[in-house]
Amino acid sequence: MVMKNPKLARVAQGARLELVPLQVVVPVVSTIIALGIGLVIIAATGASVVEAIEAFWDGMAGSDFNIGASINRAISLALVGLGFIFASRANLTNVGGEGQIAMGGMFATAAALHGAGGLPLGLAFIVPLAVGTLAGAVWGGLAGVLKAARGTNEVISTLLLSFIALPLVYWSVESFHLLRKPISDVSSLPESAEIPDSTKLPLLFPDNGSPLHIGLLIAAIAVVVVWLVLRHSSLGLRLRAVGLNAMASRRAGMRTSFYVILAMTVSGGLGGLGGAIMILGQQFYLTSDFSSGYGFDGLVVGLLSRGSAVGVVIGALLFGFLRSGSINMEISAQVPSAVVLICQGLIVIIIAGSAILTNRKVTR
Amino acid sequence: MAVLELSGLTKRFGAFTALDDISLQIERGEVHCLLGENGAGKSTLCNLVFGVHRPDAGTMTLGGEPFHPRGPAEALQRGVVMVHQHFSLVPNMSVAENLMLGRASAVLKPQDIIVRMEQLAAEYGLEIDPEARIEDLSVGERQRVEIIKCLLGDPQLLVLDEPTAVLQPDEIDALLAICRQVALRGKSVILVTHKLGEISRVADRTTVLRQGRIIETVAMEGADIRSLVRSMVGRDVQSAGSVLAAAVDIEGKTPVKPSGDAGPASPGEAVLEISDLVYRDPHGVPRLDGLSLTVGTGEIVGIAGVEGNGQTELGLILAGLAAPSAGAIVVGGTSVGGCSPQEITDAGVGIVPEDRHAVACIKELSVAENLFLGAIGKFSRFGLLDKSARRKAAEAMMRDFDVRASSPDVSMASLSGGNQQKAVLARELSLDPLVFLLAAQPTRGLDVGAIEAVYNRIRAARDDGLGVLLISSELEELMAVSDRIAVIYRGKLVGELAAGSFSREAIGAMMSGHAHV
């Protein structure tokens, strides 16, 4: 290697300090641009923009119920996003949130339907949550093991694991041997039976009709724990070291494989927890596409946050509300909700494309 | 007549001026040396001429025409070719494929290249199998390919950036002879080096660079070597002593044991014992082939050898980053062969690895984090980091080892190479227990001041009773610092010299496998 010149490097350091606000500016600006383009698209379809926005707002926050539903949505997105930043602290990109949600939701349903319902003292929902978390952890950890043992690129493996997980969920609700509910005269859809009431997550405000459940508290705890671990713990520093330079970390006595597997396992576990909460908190029965879109949303939330737990919270709320709004917009104002997908895609592309501004390296 | 004329050339990287107002003429048929310390701007100058970088100010002319290459492609087109410090050959392609790369013709014509290669073999004695894959070639052969690649298109100007660093002594002679031959055919050669020994053998004129400026340009006939050294280093020659001799490699002018450096060299019991060490790389090629070596307490054992003879692998195995295929390594009575890095550290081994950036430190992390990279748990309570305690400890360590940085919290990347290396030494020498230190190429890329500090630290460690193994490709460095020198050749030690009997010629012969002692 060519020697790094001290003065030069100091300049680079200074430049980076100046650029710190860009970490905030870039996600904010790209979100604004993307939403602006979304509005233009809506206008271009000939729909009334005002009407669309009204429908959008109504869907997001028009009532206690809608607000609760939006936040519930944000809870799962936040958990997937936290999983993403946890892995990315070790320089790993977990894009398999969808599969981890699917596995978490599927196993949580199985646990809720088979045995957990009769457990006392809140264990009725805690056990399914734990089982779902574990399932997601295994699914994420698998990618970690492949990375550590075989050097398999985790982006590709987590994607493939998602494509494997989705048919598994489909299978579980297709097959009467697994989770499919028996055919009755009212319904024969391929879906699971509803989970017992005791396994549903308790509501925070049972009196005002808001569906907001204690998943909010779980997510809040997860945010604080992830923030502490990543920013202030020795584990966080080790993850970072391993991610930045595996060879030097190994020389310094760290078991790099262990940390790679750990990072992916925790990341997947958070996704699995998100999936379990979706089933136990709101959907109550498993369908083959219950996780649809959540994986990508969670991924975008993780990307937007730029590694900050607070950023994840903001991003998750943004997308939770956007999703709710877009669904209502499609129903009331006949504007396809796919416009939100367009915005999300644009956000990811703009942020990735502006990395050159934030990660500028001066090398000689 | 000047082939290349530079006037007022300036290049900045950010606020740092790498080259400042450089004006220089390269004549037709001359070998022109650029001399300077690491960081003096030699490589930057070459990169401007070859179009890798573009100047911020100043003009260049080539053969009288304006010359402002926007990239290597344009420089090549104008007849400027370059052999880079780090080879620029694609490793998993054949020689012929590498030579065809970048030549204009839509469909590949391997036959044309082979014919041209035969011509060059006849003209310069540069022979090589066109079908051989680059990754199977030795370092010397790869360099031959680089030179063939340069001469293929009948260039006007050949630029060689530190070409001898990786060569055996006889290969260096051959290369310098080719430089002369090229110049005799009316082409010009720019040879970059920080070694005076080479310059006096081949140069017509020498330009000395220091801190991005030209200090002087002198004709080599009758030139005073000592005054060149002074221009290059920028201070009085005598004060630098053996350090300087090692750094600039002045042939035959090094006192074997410099005065004021009468080290103890009274080795005690064995602290490191390597016996019959074998290492095969993933392709099954033996890189270490039955190497045996003992280092006692209180001695510095130097390992001399041309790069690629197993030194790197020896360093990796001692660091626990590669597992030996056979053989034993014992440190202070504990067997550590094939152990993990942590177990090796626990046995009392400090490692200053060859590749500072890849192995020794994590440049994105702070200085404090790097100083305690192996002891992250030491400053944590209930899993949370106690950053202020760590900062305090780091500040103390930086004071003790003269690591210059504005704060322990700045990134490692912001430090100069010398300060990075001092930080690595600080960390490794602060290990407890510590009985043995491996220093692999510890002064590579450092300036004279830092080299001196590194030598002093290594000697002090020896005086404290540590066993030190010094692996270096710089002969002068080994002769100045070691108490004993062993020579490695093709994965084996082929000879050993005790202090007082060091000689360049003897070591050089053993290094090239020509003699056994």
Place this chain on the structure above:
Amino acid sequence: MIDEQMAVFIGSGLRLAVPIIFAATGEMLSERAGVLNLSLDGMMLMSAFTAALASWATGSPLIGVAAGVLVATALAAVQAVLSVTLRANQLVVGIGFNILALGSTTFLYREIFGPLSRDPIPGFAQLNLPWLAHIPVIGPALANQTGLAYVSILMVVVTWLILKYTSFGLAVRAVGEDPRAADKAGISVAKTRYLGVLYAGILAGLGGAFMSVADSNTFTENMTKGAGYLAITAVIFGGWNPWYTLAACLLFGFATALQFLVPALQLDVPVALLLLLPYLLALVAIAGFVGKSRQPSALTIPFERGG
């Protein structure tokens, strides 16, 4: 097993393989130059939609294919700007494009065709080459394909020739392996990579257009169903070699076609498990349990000139 079922199975396996062959062949060349286009699926989806739209609007499937290729290539150009010039993370950009493509095709499809449209799209006729049809068992399957299917095999040959016998191919390999060395040999790394990505875009466009105007003669939302991802895994599976990549595509095509064959044979294998089979195979392949191949050293690593 009855011959007729076998012929149907082979026919559908081939038809399912064709889009993957197109996309994987282009992607292989791009990856040899060091750029991974995770956006392949998006390029295919955009092309499938545009081809269907143009074919429906003009009545000419040929114009449809041309329009599809054009749009996919435009997408590839943006991908190239981001991953080559702006040195963005190629994987993240790719995922962004896939979300964008899914969103915009779904949106436009609903706006233009309406949510439940089943308008027929003018498509290509099958060639029914008599001299092929006489081969037993596989003959009818080989003969009853559209012209575009044969073009996919032709593109494999062309790509192989480019890589092996042309300066451009040599430059592609050098740039993907050691861009610094290629740059210093006078090759433009950026130009070579741009061309590689555009090549991938053109072929992904052909693959996507094949889906809508040559295979199904219709467009459905998210009709690629991850074919682009399969193509990328086929490249890995095939060890960055054009012929092995072709073999991997055929394997994936037939694995997907199994979901039609198995119920027809009244075998009790869950369709869901057949759906995940190609991905499972791919996972096993990239985990390195099938052969050992070396990816281009500079794959996904942006190039920045330095001393």
